[in-house]
Amino acid sequence: MGKSMAVRHFIFDAIKELFTGSKRYWSWIGFLLILLAHGVSSYVTQMQSGLVVTGMSDQVSWGFYISNFAFFVGIAAAAVLLVIPAYIFDRKDVKEVVLLGESMAIAAVLVALMFVMVDLGRPERIWHVIPYIGAFNFPDSILAWDTLVLSGYLLLNAATLCYVLFLHYHGKIPTSKLYFAVVVITMFWAISIHTVTAFMFSSNPSRAMWHTSLLGPRFIASAFASGPALIIITLGVIRSLTDYRFSQTVIDILALIMTVALQMTLFFVGVELFTDFYNEGHHGASIRYLFLGIEGLGNLRPWIWAALAMNLVAVSILMLHSLRRDMKWLYTACVLTFFGIWIEKGMGLVVPGFIPTTLGEVFEYSPTATEISIALGIWAFGMLVFTILAKTVVAVELGRLKYQDPNPYRPRAL
Amino acid sequence: MxxxxxxxxxxxxxxxxxxxxxxxxxxxxxxxxxxxxxxxxxxxxxxxxxxxxxxxxxxxxxxxxxxxxxxxxxxxxxxxxxxxxxxxxxxxxNTPPIPGVVFGYAINISKCKGYRDCVYACVKENNLGRDSQMQYIRVLEMDRGTRNLEKADHYYDSEIVPQEGKYYLPVQCMQCDNPPCVKACPVEATWKEPDGIVVIDYNWCIGCRMCMSACPYWARHFNWTEPEVPAEEINPLTHYLGNRPRMRGVTEKCHFCVQRTRKGLLPACAEACPNGARIFGNLLDPDSEIRYVLENKDVFRLKEDLATEPKFWYFSD
Known part of the structure; x- marks a missing residue:
């Protein structure tokens, strides 16, 4: 039997696995498909009328989409927190869940890329970014860098996941040197995707709030809080819904990383507040608008104060050992951190960067129903991708999905 | 919205x-x-x-x-x-740039009275979307004694100008010599021409708005909806890189009326100003009026500290 046959078996078996599930599984898939369909229909509206259906304007020219984009790049990067202990420190317990982490990275990168796509005024011209065919402004444009690192990260993660799953399916473990090299590259790559995303903002001296060298570190720190938060919640769901078991020490290490990362995130926020407010000037205008409002205009105040409150409560829970080790409290902290950072890095960072405008105009933004619907559709798509990948991973790891030689008496030639 | x-x-x-x-x-x-x-x-x-x-x-x-x-x-x-x-x-x-010409602009803020004639002339000349209310020039009403843009009034009534204690500061694309917008574009849809004008290929722009984030002068505007101009108001003399019909989903901005200036005409805004506040010309020509202004007046540029090197100056009598 040739290699292609083996791949075909793997794919057929995986598809079979995806179509066998409980009622709960199908209602979940159905729910996601409904959200997705709603998002698609809203996107059709946007395609017909233009981005005028969003709340964006010349004043605030990026909104909910790019906010979500920035956040989900962080989620994708955070998968590295499983990859490092699994492969560099060779932790067996973390290896048990590393494939789920990579699945999450794939889903999150796809979500991030889709948020950029729906934000484009002329999505049908996306081929203009393809080097040689189009005109790729590399290395000048940071968005060109971002396109490169994000698609590279997607490929790296997809390749490792498929390779390892395929081997596990055949009851083997990956040993090749090339594989290890790819894993090491992926680690550095993970940091790069979020740093480059931060540079998309911080590279603009015209936008004082973004133009700080702290933005890159802030992005990484907050990603390393929100990422583990999502992974802990997801692992909890998988543990309760499937027979898949993994060591509690995985949760412990993720919770610890998350605690430190959230402490750093809040420290960075404090540092920025001090710098902007102690001798307040032009640089602090956006932060003032964000937290306090300017001349009565302050749409973002409830967002940012909610985020700050959520992150503070979360960090307090996480810093108390007894609470952090209690799963109920830990899940609470995870949910708070996830949404706290989602606001802090999204609506609380992207939008106020435009307010006041470069000509000093205070002009507000809030997302429209169409924008929210499209965003929910993309979230649903991400969860769908993750569900599909995670179901396959769990089936392979449980040994439910494994290679059955159609002719067991023939020596295997793989 | x-x-x-x-x-x-x-x-x-x-x-x-x-x-x-x-x-x-x-x-x-x-x-x-x-x-x-x-x-x-x-x-x-x-x-x-x-x-x-x-x-x-x-x-x-x-x-x-x-x-x-x-x-x-x-x-x-x-x-x-x-x-x-x-x-x-x-x-x-697609009239090419004239060799030996780099355009520059200077505005005499003592003479600008905030009538916005430049704004409306620009809208007509450049076929700017009427429904979408696109405008390339924004005139700011400023309090005397400050150049703080955050104190500017963008929506003053141009029927009752000039106001006591105010002065007027028109802002448009400064055709920076070191344009951050050009650097930001991921697909090279915008670039600086040999005559110094920063242009956009509207057919190549993907509408990501990186350039809008990068611009310190709020000079770049996006077609959130289909730009429409009534047939009887269309200016039929157009340039590919200038005032030709645009489409939804792309960025546009002031291009120093490339369709006029490359034929030796003044930009529509300069021609429309009733007070002669706008001086436009060839920076490479030592006998040009713009060179006279730069050499003999106390000129300044907006946000010069950002090192974008605007080719757009302000001065007063």
């Missing part, structure tokens, strides 16, 4: 929907007719275009990478499209 739309233009234009209605009805009609008749080359299936034109536009290369023949075809397609959509026979040219 309605707020966003109405606040964009300094003075609200008429909310015209009749034309849109007629256009939609017409499109629907022609589509029905095409469906009923034998499929012809110019059937409505490609949005009223021939398949050849639709494909030609879609696969059109970036302006600087096109051969002269390809550019000719692109210009012809633009003219055909305008004729089909508006019934107006426009001329779309």
């Amino acid at each position: 309605t707020n966003a739309r109405s606040k964009r233009a300094a003075s609200p234009a008429s909310g015209m929907t009749r034309r849109k209605f007629i256009k939609r009805a017409g499109a629907a009609g022609s589509l029905a007719a095409a469906a009923a008749s034998v499929p012809a080359v110019s059937a409505g299936a490609w949005g009223g275009e021939t398949m050849q034109d639709a494909f030609g536009t879609f696969f059109q290369d970036q302006y600087k990478k096109m051969s002269p023949e390809e550019i000719e075809e692109a210009l012809a397609r633009i003219e055909r499209r305008a004729l089909r959509e508006t019934g107006v026979r426009i001329k779309c040219e």
Whole structure:
């Protein structure tokens, strides 16, 4: 039997696995498909009328989409927190869940890329970014860098996941040197995707709030809080819904990383507040608008104060050992951190960067129903991708999905 | 959101929907007719275009990478499209930069009284979307004694100017010599021409708005909706990199009236100013008025600290 046959078996078996599930599984898939369909229909509206259906304007020219984009790049990067202990420190317990982490990275990168796509005024011209065919402004444009690192990260993660799953399916473990090299590259790559995303903002001296060298570190720190938060919640769901078991020490290490990362995130926020407010000037205008409002205009105040409150409560829970080790409290902290950072890095960072405008105009933004619907559709798509990948991973790891030689008496030639 | 739309233009234009209605009805009609008749080359299936034109536009290369023949075809397609959509026979040219010319602009803020004649002349000359209320020039009403833009009034009433204790500061694309917008564009859809004008290939722009984030002067504007100009108001003399018809989903901005200035004319804003506050000319010509101003007046530039090197100065008497 040739290699292609083996791949075909793997794919057929995986598809079979995806179509066998409980009622709960199908209602979940159905729910996601409904959200997705709603998002698609809203996107059709946007395609017909233009981005005028969003709340964006010349004043605030990026909104909910790019906010979500920035956040989900962080989620994708955070998968590295499983990859490092699994492969560099060779932790067996973390290896048990590393494939789920990579699945999450794939889903999150796809979500991030889709948020950029729906934000484009002329999505049908996306081929203009393809080097040689189009005109790729590399290395000048940071968005060109971002396109490169994000698609590279997607490929790296997809390749490792498929390779390892395929081997596990055949009851083997990956040993090749090339594989290890790819894993090491992926680690550095993970940091790069979020740093480059931060540079998309911080590279603009015209936008004082973004133009700080702290933005890159802030992005990484907050990603390393929100990422583990999502992974802990997801692992909890998988543990309760499937027979898949993994060591509690995985949760412990993720919770610890998350605690430190959230402490750093809040420290960075404090540092920025001090710098902007102690001798307040032009640089602090956006932060003032964000937290306090300017001349009565302050749409973002409830967002940012909610985020700050959520992150503070979360960090307090996480810093108390007894609470952090209690799963109920830990899940609470995870949910708070996830949404706290989602606001802090999204609506609380992207939008106020435009307010006041470069000509000093205070002009507000809030997302429209169409924008929210499209965003929910993309979230649903991400969860769908993750569900599909995670179901396959769990089936392979449980040994439910494994290679059955159609002719067991023939020596295997793989 | 309605707020966003109405606040964009300094003075609200008429909310015209009749034309849109007629256009939609017409499109629907022609589509029905095409469906009923034998499929012809110019059937409505490609949005009223021939398949050849639709494909030609879609696969059109970036302006600087096109051969002269390809550019000719692109210009012809633009003219055909305008004729089909508006019934107006426009001329779309690609007049090259004049050798030995780099354009510069200077505004005498003692003479500017905030009438906004420049704004409206620009709208007409450059075929700016009327419904979408696109404007390239923003005149700021400033309190005397400060140049703090955060204190500027963007929406002052230009019928009752000049106001006591105020001065006026027109802002538009400064055609920076070191343009951050050009650097930010991921697809090289915008670049600086040899005569110093920063231009956009509207057919190449993907609408990501990186340039809008990068611009320190709020000079770049986006077509959130289809820009529409009433047929009788269309300026038929157009330039590929300038005032030719634009489309939804792309960025545009002031281009120093490239269609005029490359033929030795003044930009529409300079011509429209009733007070002679606007000085435009060739920075490389030592005898030009702009050079006189730069050498003899106390000029300043906005946000010079950002090192974008604007070719746009301000001075006062």
